[in-house]
Amino acid sequence: TPTTIPYVYAAEEDRCAPRHDVLIPSRMRFTGSTSFSVNVFNISLAGFACDALLQIHRGTRCWLTLPGLGALEASVVHHNNEGLGCAFENMLNPAVLDRYVAHYPVPETEELEA
Template sequence: MNATDWNTEVYGQAALEDRSAQRQRINIPATLRPSGGQSFKTVVLDLSLGGFCANAVQRIPIGNRCWLTLPGMESLQADVVWWDAGRVGCAFANLLSPMAHDNVLARYRGDGVFRRL
């Protein structure tokens, strides 16, 4: 199974709409703030240039705008594409730059430990 198969199998075609870049499974502590709501701590479980999947115990409605803040980065605006069983899938309003994406992946090896470059 490759990096995108699990999203497609579990969440259907919505996981690939306009965000077909390969997703990297990671484990990054972050903050997520839904529009009109309080920010909360989360863990980003996968990341691509076009979006992310993160833990979200409370349901966030599809289409809701939110902001993701990763360590060492400014908030990234995104829209909720799906929510299921405590996980949320979001599409970034603007694609993440390949350099920012690669830097995030270089700082994390799936263990949630931040490393300065």
């Protein structure tokens, strides 16, 4: 029988959706904790990366609240010195993704520094 791996890990490994550089002020929350501010710096249909500098275990559940949208469930895929990478539990609607990419581009000064 073929081995199945959870979507959260497959999404990180095959990068199943194009990522878009953005700068979206958002809120993040982990189970049993209060929410805190983060900046989402890339987003795709499958997940996002944000500037939360936390050492959180892979698979930890979190909720991301983007401006004007309810909390989206996700799981931590990785963490490094730039922040957290997470996979959405349910993929974003392409129209929703397009809206955020159009409304929250990376400011030109940020692009030059990167």
